[in-house]
Amino acid sequence: MRLLRQPGIVVSVVVVLATVVVMLWPAVFATHDPYQGVAVDRLQAPNGTYFFGTDHLGRDLYSRVVHGAFLSLASAGAAVLVGVVVGAVVGLLSGFIGGRIDFVVMRFVDVLIAVPSILLALIVVASLGFGPWSVALGVGLGATGSFTRIMRSQVVRVRNAEFVEAARTLGVRWPAIVFSHILPNSARPVIAYAALELGTAILAVSALSFLGFGAQPPEPEWGALVSAGRDFVSTAWWLSVIPGIVILVIVLAVNRLARAIGESK
Amino acid sequence: MTADNLLTVTGLAVDYTSRTGTTHAVRGVDFVVPRGSIVAIVGESGSGKSTISQSLVRSLAEGGAIVGGAIEFDGRDLTQLPERALRGIRGAEIGFVPQDPSNSLNPLLRVGEQIAEILRLHKKTSRADAAAEAVRILDEVGIPNAAARAGQYPHELSGGMKQRVLIGIAWACAPKLVIADEPTSALDVTVQRHVLDRIESLAREHGTAVLLVTHDLAVAADRADQIIVMQHGRIVETGTAAQVLGSPAHEYTRELVSAAPGLSSARLSARPLAVASEALTLGFRDARARATDNILEVAGLTKTFVLRSAGVATSFTAADDVTFAVPRGSTFSIVGESGSGKTTTARMVARITDADAGSITFDGDDISATKGEALRQLRRRIQVVYQNPFGSLDPTMTVERIVTEPLRAFRIGAKAQRAETTRALLNAVRLDPALAERRPTQLSGGQRQRVAIARALALGPELLVLDEPVSALDVSVQEQILQLLVDLQAEFGLSYLFISHDLGVIRQVSDHIAVMKLGSMIEQGPARIVLGSPAQQYTRELLAAIPGRRNE
DSSP states (O other): OGGGGSHHHHHHHHHHHHHHHHHHOHHHHOOSOSSOOOGGGTTOOSOSSSTTOBOTTOOBHHHHHHHHHHHHHHHHHHHHHHHHHHHHHHHHHHHHHOHHHHHHHHHHHHHHHHSOHHHHHHHHHHHHOSSHHHHHHHHHHHHHHHHHHHHHHHHHHHHTSHHHHHHHHTTOOHHHHIIIIIHHHHHHHHHHHHHHHHHHHHHHHHHHHHTTSSSOTTSOOHHHHHHHHGGGTTTOTHHHHHHHHHHHHHHHHHHHHHHHHHHOO | OOTTEEEEEEEEEEEEEETTEEEEEEEEEEEEEETTOEEEEEOOTTSSHHHHHHHHTTOOOTTEEEEEEEEEETTEETTTSOHHHHHHHBTTTEEEEOSOHHHHSOTTSOHHHHHHHHHHHHHOOOHHHHHHHHHHHHHHTTOTTHHHHTTSOGGGSOHHHHHHHHHHHHHTTOOSEEEEESTTTTSOHHHHHHHHHHHHHHHHHHTOEEEEEESOHHHHHHHOSEEEEEETTEEEEEEEHHHHHHSOOSHHHHHHHHHOTTTOOSOOOOOOOOOOOTGGGGGOOSSOOOOOSEEEEEEEEEEEEEEEETTEEEEEEEEEEEEEEEETTSEEEEEOOTTSSHHHHHHHHTTSSOOSEEEEEETTEEOTTOOHHHHHHHTTTEEEEOSOTTTSSOTTSOHHHHHHHHHHHTTOSOHHHHHHHHHHHHHHTTOOGGGGGSOGGGSOHHHHHHHHHHHHHTTOOSEEEEESTTTTSOHHHHHHHHHHHHHHHHHHTOEEEEEESOHHHHHHHOSEEEEEETTEEEEEEEHHHHHHSOSSHHHHHHHHHSSSOTTO
16 A cells, blocks of 8 residues: 555546546536537537537537547457457467477467557458457457467466476366466466556557547547547647547556556565 | 774664564674684574674665664774775675675686785785785685686586685685674585585684674584574573583573584484374375385486587486385485485486386385376375475465365365365464465465475375475474474374485484485485494595584
8 A cells, every 4th residue: 555655656546447437437427418519519619518628510529538438448448358368378378388389379479579569450450340349359469469478478487386396296287287376376467567558558449540440430439539620620629639638648547557566566 | 892802792783674664683782702713603594693794894785774882893893984994894804704605706707816806905916916826825725726726717616616715705815803604504515514624724723713603503513612692683692612502591592402403313203293183184095005015115216317508418317226115104315415316316206207217116006107197196195395385385375275275186075174174284284273364475484384294294195205395494493394294204104205415304304314426326224324334435424514513
């Protein structure tokens, strides 16, 4: 609990908790309908009624950001989940089996890491079709390489630990050793990296949506909101800038927390 | 201060401050070191003995600070002296022999240069003279062919050689005091004796005072004029070796004296365990077939490792035609120095490492090629206790999960029964059953080793392979674990294959002893014959190396 004495971490915890609450119950926090605009109120600057202003159809930007939270964050979360699960399973098997299979898998991972992950994500989205969930899958697969590498190095380390050999001499079977010794002792760095990767995934998902590969209008996904505001940057700056700041703040908060998780013992 | 006391420490107090709080490592310590005498500080880990030796030259670990008292060295108070003046004293007037020789030499410098360096620094000797003097010093500390050795790097020397180089560095500038902090605990026993002999003879020849810090009361008894016994940061007893050993005044000293393996010679006798419990025998199987007198017979066991360095493959025979037998219910010990092949032999018997040749007959069956499920079932009857209880227990598990792991592996008992078995097993190894919820990191070394023994007992094995089970533990804890092993053996009719480098430990538990050297068993027989009238010169050397024999 020493961590809570650091103001940066306290702020980050508050931001992340608030974001999660908003994401789960957007209707409680939204002040207007996110899809139905009021035509006469179009392109209003932020004010007391419309906290973040309105767009060219008179829709309340604040309510759209609130309702977009779920889509943006859930697909980022799904992306990390894909990366962790696939990476952990492949890394575990590769490190555990070892030998030639391990060599081949790790060279493949080298290739995967060498290819820019956004490009990998684009390939997946292009072949699966546009939409937030194929973006999530693409971003997730792009992150798989790093997770595989971390998991494998942990498994190789733990596998040679004396307590694993001791478990063998106790007559414990290999599957039981994997679940009771190898996984619990390998998980920590993977979890710390997953937390760090969440921030990156939020950015990647937003970037792909910005490019139009993710959620389609009128869905209020954050990257899509920034993109939609581009046409009005000179007259209605808030349409792009405010969703951009929201993304920035949340990614910073998530990264700070992830660093704290990684550093704590 | 009287003129013949070189070092006078009064009321020394040292604290360590960390984020979790302040620890009073040393409190109210007073002692004197007379000129030219050897004073030993004895205590277990955490007693503050090393802290004292470090505070003398003000090189405490991070967070450590001298918070009170005075250290008067040759007329000056070292606690008041500025850092600059202290630098002139360290190395020149006070030499230091560290514990671990492998980390204390610069790996990039030739050893001769490392001695010459200190001569140039403190005595302003010219480069050529310093180099010549370094060779003379290497010769004096007993390094053969000193001129050639001076040109070698530390990794080309053995541990004992490196420690001699460090002794040479400590004595290079003819210091008045040398602090030797556990100078031999990282070395093999026979080497230990030579290193201690060297320290002692240098001290006597040069009239140097030595402050010897050690956990081994027997070593202190052999070498020191005065012994200081420490516990929990305080001095509990001071006196001459004869006083401290002959008539220890303090309870703790009496414990240490009776625990020191070198000082007690008899095999420990079993005490009854009050643990007869249904739950304990959950993993035990029904009446065993007693087909043979010997539970284990090993014949012609051989193992060769191939080492590859710089593309050249060299083979190394770790165990060469090893043959022995372990009578049922007795302890068979293998003693040897590092690299003698004793651990490799134990690992082959426990079927962790495969043998290249030879047979292992357990209870009448050859198990040297047993595989798969048959091998797994065999694990119920042969269990292993490792040297390092910090490595052999999974840090993420609770004690209860660790102890019941073998039961779960063989699907023995229901959950509630297993919990009861845990308590019975912890009782059997004399551990508080309340510790079942703890994790290994929250236990001391001795407690961890008890957990490891409890785990090994869970399946009711017939043979325990004990690979240096006490060498990572403090002496008084060693004694307790050895006693426990002897008691458990009597209670459950266990047979032990006991591996150790320490004949002092071995003679406390063994019925039969085998001596290994360079992969071969050079001598074996009943304990009293091997210890009493050894046939081999090497065995006699090992016996002579047990500290604590001078006062017998």
